[in-house]
Amino acid sequence: MTDHVDALVPFSPDRPKTRLSDTLSPAERRDFADAMVTDVLAALEVAGFAPRVLTTEPTGRDVPETVDDRPLTEAVNAALDAHDPGPESPLAIVMADLALATPRALARLRGSADVVIAPGRGGGTNALLVRHPEFRVDYHGASVLDHLRAARDLGASVREVDSRRLATDIDEREDLAEVLLAGDGAARDWLVEAGFRLATGDGRVTVVREV
Numbered sequence: 001m002t003d004h005v006d007a008l009v010p011f012s013p014d015r016p017k018t019r020l021s022d023t024l025s026p027a028e029r030r031d032f033a034d035a036m037v038t039d040v041l042a043a044l045e046v047a048g049f050a051p052r053v054l055t056t057e058p059t060g061r062d063v064p065e066t067v068d069d070r071p072l073t074e075a076v077n078a079a080l081d082a083h084d085p086g087p088e089s090p091l092a093i094v095m096a097d098l099a100l101a102t103p104r105a106l107a108r109l110r111g112s113a114d115v116v117i118a119p120g121r122g123g124g125t126n127a128l129l130v131r132h133p134e135f136r137v138d139y140h141g142a143s144v145l146d147h148l149r150a151a152r153d154l155g156a157s158v159r160e161v162d163s164r165r166l167a168t169d170i171d172e173r174e175d176l177a178e179v180l181l182a183g184d185g186a187a188r189d190w191l192v193e194a195g196f197r198l199a200t201g202d203g204r205v206t207v208v209r210e211v
């Protein structure tokens with residue numbers, strides 16, 4: 001039995017997924033974000049991680065959580081300070097909107113590099129595993145480039161995980177098609193229940209909502 005690796009899951013349940021405002025009401029965005037974090041936590045547990053939610057307000061979930069209402073980067077860096085990662089005590093940081101994440105994909109983070117990075121498709125950093133004690137995050141913008149540079153500046157060894165399932169964070173309407181195409185958990189069930197269906201035609205598959 002391998003040791004569990006601590007995993008932090010940043011989650012902002014207050015006004016989540018504003019980029020889906022054209023598609024979902026505020027209450028629906030909260031419910032959908034909730035379904036996604038359910039899937040991520042379940043997949044992490046099966047993959048042998050010990051997840052902790054880093055949340056802006058209490059979630060009421062039966063999982064360890066740290067409540068910190070500071071902005072994302074500050075809150076994650078405070079958690080890194082508190083954890084004090086090292087070669088034998090890594091900390092994974094996995095975003096709560098990776099609705100396609102499977103245990104198998106998440107297990108790929110468990111490499112031996114000082115910093116393991118799973119880039120997001122839009123230039124973000126969807127998941128990290130940090131062993132280097134001085135590595136700190138700087139989210140937003142092309143954060144994957146910032147994180148690669150920061151790791152290089154520290155002389156840390158880096159491994160990038162090239163995974164469709166970890167690269168697909170669910171931010172915009174077109175990402176909902178990915179959940180219907182490849183998801184199999186609570187987030188996909190929520191979309192189906194809410195009336196979303198795949199729409200095929202010329203070009204990229206999209207979603208429509210049957211009401």
Ligand SMILES: Nc1nc2c(ncn2[C@@H]2O[C@H](COP(=O)(O)OP(=O)(O)OP(=O)(O)O)[C@@H](O)[C@H]2O)c(=O)[nH]1
Pocket residue numbers: 010011012013015016017018019020054055056068069070071072075095096097169171
């Ligand atoms: N703890 C914490 N988590 C955050 C914060 N902002 C975003 N997150 C989480 O970080 C991850 C990536 O954030 P985004 O993709 O920007 O998600 P979002 O803020 O819900 O979506 P948008 O409003 O569309 O930007 C998601 O899991 C969010 O729940 C924050 O200020 N604190």
Ligand SMILES: C[C@H](OP(=O)(O)O)C(=O)O
Pocket residue numbers: 072120122123124125126138139140141142143144169171
């Ligand atoms: C937090 C941010 O997420 P995105 O805006 O790329 O979804 C990032 O990964 O830097």
